[in-house]
Amino acid sequence: MSERTIKLQIKDMTKKYDNGDGVEHINLTIYEGEIVTMLGPSGCGKSTILRTLGGFLDTTSGDIEIDGKSIIALPPEKRPTAMVFQSYNLWPHMTIYENLAFGLKLRKVPKAEIDASVKHHLELVSMSGCEKKYPGQLSGGQQQRIAIARSLMLKPAVLLLDEPFSALDAKIRQQMREELKKIQSELGITVVFVTHDQEEAMALSHRIVVMNKGVFEQVGTPTEIYDNPASKYVASFIGEMNFLDKDGKTLAVRPEDVTIIQDGESDISGTVRTIMILGHYVEVNVQCGETVVKCFVDREVSDKLSIGDPVKLKFTKHHVF
Numbered sequence: 001m002s003e004r005t006i007k008l009q010i011k012d013m014t015k016k017y018d019n020g021d022g023v024e025h026i027n028l029t030i031y032e033g034e035i036v037t038m039l040g041p042s043g044c045g046k047s048t049i050l051r052t053l054g055g056f057l058d059t060t061s062g063d064i065e066i067d068g069k070s071i072i073a074l075p076p077e078k079r080p081t082a083m084v085f086q087s088y089n090l091w092p093h094m095t096i097y098e099n100l101a102f103g104l105k106l107r108k109v110p111k112a113e114i115d116a117s118v119k120h121h122l123e124l125v126s127m128s129g130c131e132k133k134y135p136g137q138l139s140g141g142q143q144q145r146i147a148i149a150r151s152l153m154l155k156p157a158v159l160l161l162d163e164p165f166s167a168l169d170a171k172i173r174q175q176m177r178e179e180l181k182k183i184q185s186e187l188g189i190t191v192v193f194v195t196h197d198q199e200e201a202m203a204l205s206h207r208i209v210v211m212n213k214g215v216f217e218q219v220g221t222p223t224e225i226y227d228n229p230a231s232k233y234v235a236s237f238i239g240e241m242n243f244l245d246k247d248g249k250t251l252a253v254r255p256e257d258v259t260i261i262q263d264g265e266s267d268i269s270g271t272v273r274t275i276m277i278l279g280h281y282v283e284v285n286v287q288c289g290e291t292v293v294k295c296f297v298d299r300e301v302s303d304k305l306s307i308g309d310p311v312k313l314k315f316t317k318h319h320v321f
């Protein structure tokens with residue numbers, strides 16, 4: 001494999017607000033062409049990190065480098081970054097063309113070049129032909145595409161996206177996710193994405209940073225984080241997980257790693273509490289003493305089960321915390 005180029009480096013960065021909240025001793029290396037997602041619950045510090053990258057917040061200590069150069073002394077407009085926020089922040093009194101052209105006009109780019117860039121970027125986000133419309137005449141998802149196009153027109157070294165799809169409904173969100181992934185791989189641009197939605201993070205990212213109260217709990221690829229969660233917190237935050245007490249420790253087992261067995265030695269036994277058919281798989285909840293163990297099984301398995309049946313469970317894979 002070829003050597004990867006480092007695009008962005010956060011070096012022992014701390015950002016404390018006056019009230020003591022914030023993030024501390026953040027270290028992260030992001031490579032060229034990567035989508036890295038900051039994932040965590042509300043208030044864990046995702047936006048704080050993104051804003052320090054974009055220059056909208058000063059850092060308390062530490063450094064941030066892009067292409068090997070420190071950017072912390074630069075104001076947002078001088079940084080090689082562009083940021084898209086949750087709310088669309090298009091200028092409502094300007095047409096889409098004017099919204100898109102604005103940044104390049106400021107940079108004194110010739111009109112013919114601006115026109116070509118607007119056309120190209122509208123194509124890129126599948127919004128060709130809407131130059132004359134106003135933001136208010138577009139849906140939320142369409143406005144957000146324009147906001148992304150506007151950021152891309154500035155040719156940033158790193159694109160920063162702070163929950164850009166969270167105001168959109170589930171279906172459109174999924175579609176935007178796929179489109180962003182496509183645009184990113186076409187352009188090979190480096191993206192830092194922020195979300196509290198684990199599914200969105202799993203679907204979109206090359207690597208995920210799982211955050212908890214201002215610190216990084218785990219940094220890894222979606223598969224690494226799903227298959228080998230570094231802590232109980234990560235295990236509970238990503239995907240579904242059963243937690244069972246065993247000899248003073250916590251056993252964590254994913255529902256797809258529980259099998260219902262007829263013979264042989266089982267890990268635990270119980271009685272069937274509920275059976276729910278969820279399309280191509282079935283969720284069976286088994287009451288094992290005080291705890292309920294969730295299992296994902298195939299239809300052939302669940303068709304033979306009834307509520308109240310005694311069953312034996314075997315864990316094909318588990319983690320201990």
Ligand SMILES: Nc1ncnc2c1ncn2[C@@H]1O[C@H](COP(=O)(O)OP(=O)(O)OP(=O)(O)O)[C@@H](O)[C@H]1O
Pocket residue numbers: 017018019021022040041042043044045046047048049196
């Ligand atoms: N301007 C501010 N002044 C003081 N404290 C702040 C400020 N902005 C954020 N905080 C605090 O810093 C912490 C991290 O906030 P941040 O906005 O980075 O969280 P987040 O992970 O982006 O959350 P959300 O998912 O809700 O957007 C929170 O405890 C928050 O209350």
Ligand SMILES: [Mg+2]
Pocket residue numbers: 046047048
């Ligand atoms: Mg936020």
